[in-house]
Amino acid sequence: MTEPQSVGTVAPQTAHFDEPLPLRSGGTLAGYDLVYETYGQLNAARSNAVLVCHALSGSHHVAGVYADDPRNVGWWDNLVGPGKPLDTRKFFVIGVNNLGGCYGSTGPGSVNPATGRPWGADFPFVTVEDWVDAQARLADRLGIQRFAAIVGGSLGGMQALSWTLQYPERVGHAAVIASAPKLTAQNIAFNEVARQAILTDPDFHGGHYYEHGVVPARGLKLARMVGHITYLSDDSMGEKFGRSLRHGKAVYSYDVEFEIESYLRYQGDKFAGYFDANTYLLTTKTLDYFDPAFEHGGNLNAALARASADFLVVSFTTDWRFSPARSREIVYALLHNRRNVSYAEIDCPAGHDSFLLDDPQYHALLSAWFDRIEV
Amino acid sequence: MAAYRYDYDVIAQWIAPGEKVLDLGCGDGSLLKHLIAVRQVQGYGVENDPDKLIACVKNGVNAIQVDMENGLSGFEDGFFDHVIMSLSLQAMQNTQGILAEMLRVGREAVVSFPNFGYWRHRQSILNGRMPVSESLPHQWFNTPNVRFFTIADFDALCEMNGIAVRERLAFDEGKLVLDEPNFLASVAVYRLGRD
Numbered sequence: 001m002t003e004p005q006s007v008g009t010v011a012p013q014t015a016h017f018d019e020p021l022p023l024r025s026g027g028t029l030a031g032y033d034l035v036y037e038t039y040g041q042l043n044a045a046r047s048n049a050v051l052v053c054h055a056l057s058g059s060h061h062v063a064g065v066y067a068d069d070p071r072n073v074g075w076w077d078n079l080v081g082p083g084k085p086l087d088t089r090k091f092f093v094i095g096v097n098n099l100g101g102c103y104g105s106t107g108p109g110s111v112n113p114a115t116g117r118p119w120g121a122d123f124p125f126v127t128v129e130d131w132v133d134a135q136a137r138l139a140d141r142l143g144i145q146r147f148a149a150i151v152g153g154s155l156g157g158m159q160a161l162s163w164t165l166q167y168p169e170r171v172g173h174a175a176v177i178a179s180a181p182k183l184t185a186q187n188i189a190f191n192e193v194a195r196q197a198i199l200t201d202p203d204f205h206g207g208h209y210y211e212h213g214v215v216p217a218r219g220l221k222l223a224r225m226v227g228h229i230t231y232l233s234d235d236s237m238g239e240k241f242g243r244s245l246r247h248g249k250a251v252y253s254y255d256v257e258f259e260i261e262s263y264l265r266y267q268g269d270k271f272a273g274y275f276d277a278n279t280y281l282l283t284t285k286t287l288d289y290f291d292p293a294f295e296h297g298g299n300l301n302a303a304l305a306r307a308s309a310d311f312l313v314v315s316f317t318t319d320w321r322f323s324p325a326r327s328r329e330i331v332y333a334l335l336h337n338r339r340n341v342s343y344a345e346i347d348c349p350a351g352h353d354s355f356l357l358d359d360p361q362y363h364a365l366l367s368a369w370f371d372r373i374e375v
Numbered sequence: 376m377a378a379y380r381y382d383y384d385v386i387a388q389w390i391a392p393g394e395k396v397l398d399l400g401c402g403d404g405s406l407l408k409h410l411i412a413v414r415q416v417q418g419y420g421v422e423n424d425p426d427k428l429i430a431c432v433k434n435g436v437n438a439i440q441v442d443m444e445n446g447l448s449g450f451e452d453g454f455f456d457h458v459i460m461s462l463s464l465q466a467m468q469n470t471q472g473i474l475a476e477m478l479r480v481g482r483e484a485v486v487s488f489p490n491f492g493y494w495r496h497r498q499s500i501l502n503g504r505m506p507v508s509e510s511l512p513h514q515w516f517n518t519p520n521v522r523f524f525t526i527a528d529f530d531a532l533c534e535m536n537g538i539a540v541r542e543r544l545a546f547d548e549g550k551l552v553l554d555e556p557n558f559l560a561s562v563a564v565y566r567l568g569r570d
Contacts, residue, residue: 312432331439332449338395338417343439344428361425368432 004083007039010064010074014104015141021099021134025125030113034138035104036060036096039080040088042142048375049144050091051135052076053152053159056227056283057275059103062095063088078358085366090375091148099134100126100282108278109210120278121207128155128162128290135159136167148375150309151175153355154322155283158290161330164307165292173373174309175366178319178355180326181300181333182291187321190230191284194223198277207278220277221268228267233318233351300333307334311341312369314362316354342369381549382461382487383409385564389485389542390414394456397481399443399473400463402427404436411436421447443476444469450480459485462562465520471536478538478569487564490545492525492557509548510561526557533567542566 012035020028037060042049052062054075063080066072080086080093097105100123108123115122139147150171152160157179164174183191198204201219205212229237241260256262296302311334315327324345334341346362348354354362383406390396394416398407401420410416420438422428431438441447444467458481460473465488467473477484489510490496496506505515513519524532526545533540545552545560552560 328449332451335419335439335449335454336451340437341419341439342428342432342437344425345440347425361429365425365429365432368429372432372435 005081006073006077007064007081007088009067010037010039010061011066012037012060012104015138017134017137017141019137021130021137023124023130024127025130027124029099029106029124032099032106032134033104033110034096034099034106034134035101036094036138037062037064037074038095038142039063039093040091042092042144043375045375046143046145047148048090048092049139049142049147050086050093051139051147051150051160051163052080052086052093052095053131053135053150053156053163054095054098055152055154055156056287057271057280058156059101060095060097060105061103062093075356078356079363079366085363086151086370091370094138094142096135096138098126098131098283100279100286102276102279107276108207108282109276118208118210120210123278123282125285125289126282127286128158129166131159131286132162132166135163136170139170146170146172148373149173149175149370151177152179153177154179154352155287155290158287161307162290162292164309164311165303168306168308171309173312173369174307175312175314175369176327176330177314178316178322178327178352179313179330180322181293181303181329183288184326188288190226190321191288194226195281195284197222197226198281201277204277207281209277215272216277217269217272220272220275220280221265223277223280224271224275225264225268228264230321231352233320233349235318236350239349300329301336304330304333304339305337307337307339309339311339312365313341313343314355314365315343315345316351316362317345317347318349319352319354321352380406380461381546382562382564385544386410386459386461386485386487387413389483389566390416390457393417395454397421397450397455397458399458399460399477400466401431401436401438403430404434404438406459406461407431407436408434443467443473446472447476447480452479453482455481457481457483457485461485461487462489464488465522465524468521470522471532474532474536474538474567478567482568483541484567485565486567487562488524488529489520490526490557490560490563491523492527493547493561494558495561497558508561526560526563529563529565533565537570539568539570540565541568 061074063074063077097103100107108119112119150160157176160174198219201216203214204216244259293300293303315324331343348359396416396418398420407418458477499506545556545563
């Protein structure tokens with residue numbers, strides 16, 4: 001066994017689609033771009049493709065680095081590469097930036113062909129199902145009729161699940177990690193606080209801030225701070241920052257005193273520096289709306305009856321935003337439908353973000369599961 | 376548990392082809408793999424040890440991580456034809472609870488356990504030491520077992536809880552024991568149902 005390696009230098013590609021895409025929110029997107037990256041080689045039988053779906057603020061940059069930006073490592077680089085759990089010597093791995101994104105795929109910052117101005121708040125709502133439709137077209141373009149596996153964490157897990165319902169015949173295996181069949185009211189509440197922070201920023205300008213040469217950075221920063229708190233566990237935050245005081249004692253001010261304040265402000269500022277506020281609004285709504293059981297009167301068993309993939313469902317003990325109980329709902333609904341499903345509850349202290357980390361049990365499980373997939 | 380286990384054959388005899396089977400404490404999934412091979416069952420394992428869970432995934436067996444001490448609340452009533460617990464009941468705290476759960480989610484339960492009444496074990500105790508044998512391979516200080524019971528004890532428990540003993544086979548390290556199983560058998564395998 002060779003040491004796990006990076007996929008090395010990678011470059012994003014853009015696929016343009018002229019065929020209009022009908023959207024669940026009504027109307028159609030006349031044409032659109034999807035930005036994607038691939039790692040490994042598609043085999044002659046075209047049977048070794050794995051789609052990696054990204055989460056809320058993710059992108060197509062799953063693994064490797066860019067030639068002109070060697071510090072920009074893909075967000076799941078610990079998982080994807082030669083000798084890694086998702087081994088690119090066996091699999092052809094695809095990362096794609098979703099519609100509505102801000103990493104090159106058509107989104108609110110793109111020019112609306114009808115007006116010649118950026119879409120801004122007029123960009124249509126896109127759902128998980130729309131994303132999957134768009135990804136299916138990309139798969140067609142790449143000559144992939146059936147994926148060996150589709151994987152994703154959090155919102156990416158929802159896409160993987162949705163794939164098995166929308167295109168059951170095109171998915172061999174699905175890994176749904178740190179995810180849920182729908183958000184809870186508490187989850188939607190956190191998303192709403194994040195959205196209100198953005199929507200009430202004076203620089204938001206009804207979503208048309210691009211034309212004003214400003215960005216609602218304060219709102220986006222607050223949104224990210226709220227989100228970030230929910231992605232960590234109390235224990236991991238306590239271990240990392242505790243109640244450490246920057247000055248060693250209370251100075252009774254609203255400046256940064258506790259280290260956790262410093263960390264959140266830093267993370268918020270960093271995020272506001274590169275992410276688009278409209279994309280954040282849009283994507284949190286996408287999360288909120290996802291509910292495949294809705295059209296089955298809330299009956300998840302009935303909703304998942306269409307799935308035929310072999311499933312791996314993974315949760316993390318300290319994930320309180322997408323708790324293990326939510327993953328179990330998926331597992332038992334699959335079981336009801338007699339699907340092949342394995343479920344693991346990984347004891348990792350890092351909360352929701354655990355799915356991005358390289359916990360040994362988690363990665364050993366994924367390795368075993370990917371090893372088993374015949375291509 | 377790489378070695379072939381004779382109780383697998385006994386259990387397989389009681390399973391009809393194509394049944395839905397749940398194996399509690401499924402370990403690395405080798406019993407399920409056997410039942411899939413010889414009875415084409417649709418099998419699911421329940422396991423709480425992460426390493427064993429990974430072994431199941433490697434073995435191509437469905438494994439679901441559940442702490443059985445908390446019951447089987449996600450599993451539907453009567454969903455399985457057989458719910459199996461092979462050589463694990465003695466390692467459960469909630470003995471009566473899990474037996475009730477097995478007969479809730481399964482039409483029948485299959486249970487195997489080491490018989491602490493086995494004559495060699497009695498002899499060991501008479502000699503002043505806790506028994507260690509093929510069926511009780513651990514030392515007292517590192518055994519996963521938390522319940523120490525005999526075939527007679529288990530019969531009494533079934534009687535008390537209204538559990539029907541539909542069949543019982545007893546073995547002395549692989550050989551079928553017909554007479555005085557509580558004294559002569561090291562392992563017992565039961566087929567249980569609701570009265």
